[in-house]
Amino acid sequence: MAIEFETFKMPYYRAIPLGLDPESWVMLEGFIPRQSKGFYVDFAYGQFLGASIPLRFQLSFEGLHSSSTAVIALNTFTEGHWGKPNRVAAHLRRGQRFQVQFIVTSKGYKIIENDIFLCDFDHQLSPKRIRFLEMDGDIILENITFSWESSTRSRRLL
Incomplete structure (x- = not known):
C-alpha cells in the first residue's frame, strides 16, 4: 500500500x-525565502473568475532588503469589486519560518501570526459559503x- 502525501x-x-463555521480555523x-515579494491567501465562494472572496490575506514586503517590513492587506471581493483594504504591519520576515492561523468567529476572523495575535477582520460575507x-x-x-482535520487526528490518537 502506498502512502500519498x-x-x-x-x-x-x-x-x-x-464552508467555515464560527470556531473553525x-x-x-x-x-x-529571502527573495520573496510576498504571497496571498483567498477564501473564496467559487473557483471561477468573479467569485466572491470573503477574505483575502495578502502579505507584501516593502523594499528589497531581507529585513524589509512586511505589510498585510485584508480585503473582500464581492459583486465584481474589491472593498477598501485594511492594512496591518506584520512581524513576518524573509528567510524565516512562519505560521499564520485564521480563526473564524461569529463576528469575523482573528488572525494569528507565529502564535501572536495580529488583527481582527469583520465579516463582509458569510464564511459558511466559502x-x-x-x-x-x-x-514554501x-x-x-x-480544525476539523485536527480533531479527527486527535480522536484517532485517543
Whole structure:
C-alpha cells in the first residue's frame, strides 16, 4: 500500500466543501525565502473568475532588503469589486519560518501570526459559503491544517 502525501506547490488550491463555521480555523505553516515579494491567501465562494472572496490575506514586503517590513492587506471581493483594504504591519520576515492561523468567529476572523495575535477582520460575507482556498506567491508551504482535520487526528490518537 502506498502512502500519498499532499503537495503544496504554488499556486495551491483546496476545496472546503462545508464552508467555515464560527470556531473553525485554518493554519498555514511554511518558509518565506529571502527573495520573496510576498504571497496571498483567498477564501473564496467559487473557483471561477468573479467569485466572491470573503477574505483575502495578502502579505507584501516593502523594499528589497531581507529585513524589509512586511505589510498585510485584508480585503473582500464581492459583486465584481474589491472593498477598501485594511492594512496591518506584520512581524513576518524573509528567510524565516512562519505560521499564520485564521480563526473564524461569529463576528469575523482573528488572525494569528507565529502564535501572536495580529488583527481582527469583520465579516463582509458569510464564511459558511466559502468553498475554496487558493494561495500563490513566493513561499514554501509546508503544511496546512483545518480544525476539523485536527480533531479527527486527535480522536484517532485517543
